Amino acid sequence: MGNDRGESLRRFVVKQALRGLDALEDGLNPLKQKLGQDSYYRFRSAEEVQLGVKLGVRIDANRATVDDWLRLPGISIHQARTLVELSRSGTAFTCWDDVAAATGIRLGHLQRLGEIVQFYYYDPDSELMPRQLNVNRVSAKELATVPNVDPALAERLVYYRQKFGPYRDWLDLKRRLQLPPQMMTTLLHYLRF
Numbered sequence: 001m002g003n004d005r006g007e008s009l010r011r012f013v014v015k016q017a018l019r020g021l022d023a024l025e026d027g028l029n030p031l032k033q034k035l036g037q038d039s040y041y042r043f044r045s046a047e048e049v050q051l052g053v054k055l056g057v058r059i060d061a062n063r064a065t066v067d068d069w070l071r072l073p074g075i076s077i078h079q080a081r082t083l084v085e086l087s088r089s090g091t092a093f094t095c096w097d098d099v100a101a102a103t104g105i106r107l108g109h110l111q112r113l114g115e116i117v118q119f120y121y122y123d124p125d126s127e128l129m130p131r132q133l134n135v136n137r138v139s140a141k142e143l144a145t146v147p148n149v150d151p152a153l154a155e156r157l158v159y160y161r162q163k164f165g166p167y168r169d170w171l172d173l174k175r176r177l178q179l180p181p182q183m184m185t186t187l188l189h190y191l192r193f
Contacts, residue, residue, distance in 0.1 A: 136166040
């Protein structure tokens with residue numbers, strides 16, 4: 001019984017010491033604090049990017065959002081949007097050379113950013129990867145292939161688009177069609193603007 005208490009006390013002391021080390025590290029590493037406060041913190045230099053990599057920050061080039069790309073120094077909003085649109089249209093980025101070609105940014109600058117951007121391959125025909133349809137261009141027949149979208153909803157979506165113009169964003173789509181939250185959650189994976 002005394003041995004159990006001793007073991008419990010030892011574990012308690014070790015946990016407290018580890019917490020103290022974490023607090024000390026947080027105090028010494030302002031970038032870690034910034035990342036904890038702002039998950040879309042924009043790195044200011046390649047050195048900060050490398051610290052971010054050590055702290056576990058990663059960006060998937062083929063699933064990155066505009067905000068993800070904007071975290072990297074030297075990438076403009078226009079370049080970030082271009083990368084996202086290319087990715088959504090089926091262009092796969094396999095290395096920094098592809099990103100450099102799409103953005104016009106010098107390859108050397110991008111390579112200094114290191115391993116923060118990961119270049120994963122996704123099979124577009126895989127059942128695991130839903131094909132995203134542009135809600136402002138797709139037909140009712142194609143919309144009816146999306147899970148939980150019956151032909152009546154597909155027709156209504158196209159009708160409102162034709163009558164009131166293209167959908168601006170998710171909130172506009174939800175408002176016009178009066179869709180429940182569960183339906184919106186499903187559509188997020190299958191539709192885009």
